[in-house]
Structure formats: C-alpha cells, structure tokens
Amino acid sequence: MLEHELDIRKAKNRYNSYPMLDSKTHMSMIKTRELLADMTNEKRCIYCGASGPFSKEHALPYSLGHFKGFPELPDTVCADCNSRIISITEDQFLHCGPEAFIKEFLGITGRKEHKRINIFERGSAGAPPIDFVGYDSNLGIHILFKFNPSQQTIKEVNKQIVFINKKGECFPFRVPDWIKDNKQFLTYVREEIKIPKGNYDARFFGDDTFLLRMERLLSGLGKNFTILEPPPEVNIKNPKTTCRVTDRYFRAIAKIAFHYFLTVVDLCRGDEDVFRPIRDFIINGGVVEEFVKQKTEKTIEPELPHWWTHIIKMDCGYGGIFIYLQFFINSQDNPFKDMLKYKFMVRLSRNHVTPGLISRKCHHFAYYQPIQKIDGYYGEVVESEFKD
Ligand SMILES: [Zn+2]
Numbered sequence: 001m002l003e004h005e006l007d008i009r010k011a012k013n014r015y016n017s018y019p020m021l022d023s024k025t026h027m028s029m030i031k032t033r034e035l036l037a038d039m040t041n042e043k044r045c046i047y048c049g050a051s052g053p054f055s056k057e058h059a060l061p062y063s064l065g066h067f068k069g070f071p072e073l074p075d076t077v078c079a080d081c082n083s084r085i086i087s088i089t090e091d092q093f094l095h096c097g098p099e100a101f102i103k104e105f106l107g108i109t110g111r112k113e114h115k116r117i118n119i120f121e122r123g124s125a126g127a128p129p130i131d132f133v134g135y136d137s138n139l140g141i142h143i144l145f146k147f148n149p150s151q152q153t154i155k156e157v158n159k160q161i162v163f164i165n166k167k168g169e170c171f172p173f174r175v176p177d178w179i180k181d182n183k184q185f186l187t188y189v190r191e192e193i194k195i196p197k198g199n200y201d202a203r204f205f206g207d208d209t210f211l212l213r214m215e216r217l218l219s220g221l222g223k224n225f226t227i228l229e230p231p232p233e234v235n236i237k238n239p240k241t242t243c244r245v246t247d248r249y250f251r252a253i254a255k256i257a258f259h260y261f262l263t264v265v266d267l268c269r270g271d272e273d274v275f276r277p278i279r280d281f282i283i284n285g286g287v288v289e290e291f292v293k294q295k296t297e298k299t300i301e302p303e304l305p306h307w308w309t310h311i312i313k314m315d316c317g318y319g320g321i322f323i324y325l326q327f328f329i330n331s332q333d334n335p336f337k338d339m340l341k342y343k344f345m346v347r348l349s350r351n352h353v354t355p356g357l358i359s360r361k362c363h364h365f366a367y368y369q370p371i372q373k374i375d376g377y378y379g380e381v382v383e384s385e386f387k388d
Helices: 002-006 024-040 079-096 098-106 182-192 208-219 247-264 273-284
Strands: 131-136 141-148 153-156 160-164 170-174 200-205 225-227 236-242 292-295 309-317 320-329 343-349 359-367 379-383
Touching (some): 141 170, 273 343
Antiparallel strands (some): 141 153, 292 343, 320 343
C-alpha cells in the first residue's frame, strides 16, 4: 500500500485503476490498455478507464452556480461516468437535501439545458420531495408549501390533501398520479403515509381536475372523510422543513470533496490505487460513515463569512487526506439556521501520504451580494488561510 502511495508522483499520468473487472480476459485487456497508456501517456477516465470523450468537470456542481476563479478538472472524468454520477448522486444532492432548499430560496439556477424540477413536488434519484410544512393561520391547519421563485411568494403544493382529525392534527400529503381507485388510495394512505384509522376532514389543493379526482377517490370510502370547501388565500407561520436523503446524497458530497482535492493538488490524477475505495464509494455506494461524516457541533471556520458562501478545505497530512465542506454559510441571522448547521468531513484516504503532498488549503466560494449572475458567474472563489 505504502509503496503505491510513495509512488504517487510517478503514477500521476498512469492508468492503474480497474475497479469492477476481475476476470482473466479483463485483466489481460487492462494490461494491454495500461501498457498503451504508459506508452502514449494517454489520459484515462479515473473511474472507468475510458480514453474519452471527457466532460468538463467542476468540483462544485454547476447547479449551485458557476464561480469565477476555480479551474475545471480537465481530462479526468469521461462523459459517460459524468452523466452516471450526475444522475445517481448529484441529482439527489441538488434536489432533495437542505442545500436544494436554500438554492431554491435564493433563486439560484443552474445550466439552462437542465430540466427544472420542483423540489417540493417531485423527488429525485430515489429520494422523496422536500416537505416544507407551514401553519396556515387562516385555515388553522398545516399545509405543504412550495416556493414560487419568480414571484418570490409561497404557495401550497399542488395535488395535495390535508387530513385533519378531531383533535386538529394535520396530515398533509401529495397524491401521486398513479393512484386510480379507492383501494389504491386507502392502501397508500394507511401504508405509505401511515395515517391512523379514524375520522377525518379533508382539504384539497389542486385544480378542478384534481378536485374531481379526489372526490371520486374519497366517495367510496364511507363516512370516514368529510370534504371541506377549497380554501381562501393562505397565510403561513412557523414553517418546518424535512429533507430525506439516501446514501446518494453523501456520495455526491464525497465526489465534490474528491474532485476539489484533485483540482487543488496537481500531484494526483485521481486514478492512483490509494483512491480506489473513494472512487468505488462514489460510483457504487457503500458504508457512508467510512467516507463521509456529518457533524453539527461546530461550524467549519471560527469566523463565518457575512454573505452566502460555500467553504471547502483540505487537510492532507500523515493521518490521511481529509476534506471539510460546508454549504451556504451565512453569519447573519436567517430563518434557516437549523438547516445550515451541517458540516461534512470526507476521508479520501486513511493512509498517510507522501511528504510532497502534505499541505492544507481552504477555498471560499462566495456568492455576489445581492445574489445575481454577472457574466455567467454567481460569485468568486477566494483562497484563504486554513483555520481550525
Ligand atoms: Zn468513465
């Protein structure tokens, strides 16, 4: 193991990683490929070994906004792996976690060609939509809300029902399009949403087609549900947000950390043997705690930036390579403080590294104030001193 690590300088441009291939044929194929790569000094995708085409890779996903002053990673990830990583991990990170909520709140949009998903109505890459529940003081009930960024308002989530029991407890939920009859509806309500048996009033939020559909779905269910009139305008108080994510969310964070490291440390290409476990985790998953830890006890830096900023820093030492990340930091008092308390620590390697690699780095990805796009950029990257 150590030999490999000490060899990192020499191995820089060498394709020496072949995850997921172990049969004899594959091995000999790879040997040839490796020889070829050595002879031609050809660049290979660090994940699959393909010789291209490569995609432009940004350590920080483009959808969080493009930042000036941080280079791309050239000839590192092939287009296939890039779209695979995006579709299985980054999509969830960008649509289902707390960062997605803040991104939406600030109205940050990614590349134009990316289809916009309403994060409050649709889940992504295996995780459900974000629940943003607020108390409507006009109606006296809790409702699922969504942002309406173009008008900077808040609106009820479409195709939603709220069940209210006699004690006034509310169960707001989205009604999926696949539910066609009473039986499916009842099973969904009991097993998926886990609403206890009992008598409920029901409120609907949706267009006329949805209301008709709901009346039909509920009509067969006897006296258990009383349908109330559609509500007047809403007035929200004390919203509460719930994000549910899977390991894909953490794999996206591991990817950001790994690619950040590869961008700031040019001694490594990323295909070195020492990074085999982290590459495998990003692409195939695994035990999250072995690679990514979520901490809340303290923030990433003693002094927080005044305006919205992402901070990524690297501590590369004899104990291994660690990357610390915290997204959307803002020292001002804001209603989302609780959502923004998470700091991530990603371990890229457990082993100690070659002396040439020992270093510490810290970068601030700071948004322009106010949030706006200038010449295609949402902000700038500033290297700063690593502070404990
Ligand atoms: Zn690839």
